[in-house]
Amino acid sequence: MIDIHSHILPGVDDGPADQDTALAMARMAVKDGITTMIATPHVEGPALAAQDIHDHVSRFNTLLQENDIRLNVVAGAEVAYHADLASLSGYCLHHGPFVLIELPHSHIPKGAGEFLYELKIKGYQPIIAHPERNRDVLTDPQLLLDLLDPHISIQLTAESVTGELGPHIQQCAHYLLRRQAVHFLASDAHGLKNRKPLLAKARKIAAKIIGKKAAAKLVEDNPAAVLNGKPLSCS
């Protein structure tokens, strides 16, 4: 499986504070069946330069090899909706057109539709990170569905699907799966206890809702398409 959203780089953002924790997270991911992770540190402005992310990824891959951990990490970012950036170029997932966008947790901003449209016009393919955790979407999922089109996709957090983030969020995640609106399941891993680097359990639950083949698309086919810059298919 390929995990398109993770905070696994040690000491970079609110992920693991040290190398030992990051390595333990990598071992946990490999044991779960994850072969590739896109490291997506939070980006709110130019303080974390795209080149810095690439350098951190390169150093972490060396560390993984030195510790004989068979996980491949590639560079990406989780770009905040309000991020103050001259260009998103460099912050895309593995150099492709896909860009992971984090909307505010509290609401869907009024200009979100226009913002996503502008990204699309510029040639990006926005992926909305974990909308099932957004308070507006929890109240009315249609607000999210109205934002979608063939160039805008959705990533659910694995622990939303498993219920570890609460029943309300789980209900919303399952609703979006049933509506065939979801393109990715990702761990959004931050550590070893909360938002762990795991996908298998969420995949299994998703398979019960949408079928095995459709669930495989969320953790295998579509993430592979992201790595290769190819079109996606829905759940």
Ligand SMILES: [Fe+2]
């Ligand atoms: Fe995240």
